[in-house]
Amino acid sequence: GSSLEEISRNPVFSILYGIVLIILAGLLLWRIRSSTVERKAKIIVCVGAVMVGVSGVLSIILDEKFVKSLTQATKVPMYSLLAVSLSFAFVYLVMDLLLMGVCRCTSQDDDEGYYQGITSFYQIYTSVVSCIVVGGLYGFIFGLLDIEDSPELYR
Numbered sequence: 001g002s003s004l005e006e007i008s009r010n011p012v013f014s015i016l017y018g019i020v021l022i023i024l025a026g027l028l029l030w031r032i033r034s035s036t037v038e039r040k041a042k043i044i045v046c047v048g049a050v051m052v053g054v055s056g057v058l059s060i061i062l063d064e065k066f067v068k069s070l071t072q073a074t075k076v077p078m079y080s081l082l083a084v085s086l087s088f089a090f091v092y093l094v095m096d097l098l099l100m101g102v103c104r105c106t107s108q109d110d111d112e113g114y115y116q117g118i119t120s121f122y123q124i125y126t127s128v129v130s131c132i133v134v135g136g137l138y139g140f141i142f143g144l145l146d147i148e149d150s151p152e153l154y155r
Contacts, residue, residue, distance in 0.1 A: 004142050005060045005061060008064065009064055014060065014062050017056075018057065018058075018060035019056065020056070020058040021053065021056030021059065021089065022053055024052055024056075024089050025050065025052040025056060026049075028049035028089075031096075032049070033044060037118070037120075037129070038121055040121060040122075041124045044124050044125065045124055048128060050091070051081065051084065051085050051104045052085045053088050054081070055082050055085035055086070057084065058078065059082065066142060072144060075139055076143035076144055078139075078143065079140070079142045080136045080140050080143065083135035083139030084131055084135035085135070087130075087134055088127070088128065088131040088137075091131050092127060095118055095123065096118055
């Protein structure tokens with residue numbers, strides 16, 4: 001919950017978070033490229049991966065003075081994009097790891113002995129839609145309330 005605040009206040013955290021997001025975007029692109037999901041699901045994940053990469057670059061260039069100089073009209077879409085990207089990265093990772101564990105435990109691997117990842121269009125679609133709704137709402141509220149500009153809220 002406090003990731004957006006830390007990104008906007010702490011330069012070390014925002015740089016580390018940005019690097020991790022850029023690496024994660026690359027891993028998502030590599031993972032979906034080598035998977036067997038249908039084309040429209042690959043496009044959705046590729047768009048999500050690019051969004052995660054853009055958010056990584058955005059979090060690297062953010063610093064406290066820059067954020068305080070922005071208007072709410074600029075902060076709201078920026079924080080919404082960051083929150084949606086963080087949600088997508090987290091949800092996709094957790095879903096992939098859970099499905100990997102379920103497949104390993106139930107021996108539902110493919111013929112070559114390794115897990116292919118999230119293969120259903122509906123799994124990907126559901127995760128993306130939920131991330132857009134929840135992350136967008138969280139980023140909208142965060143940007144609208146100017147939480148990062150309130151020193152009394154920072155503990």
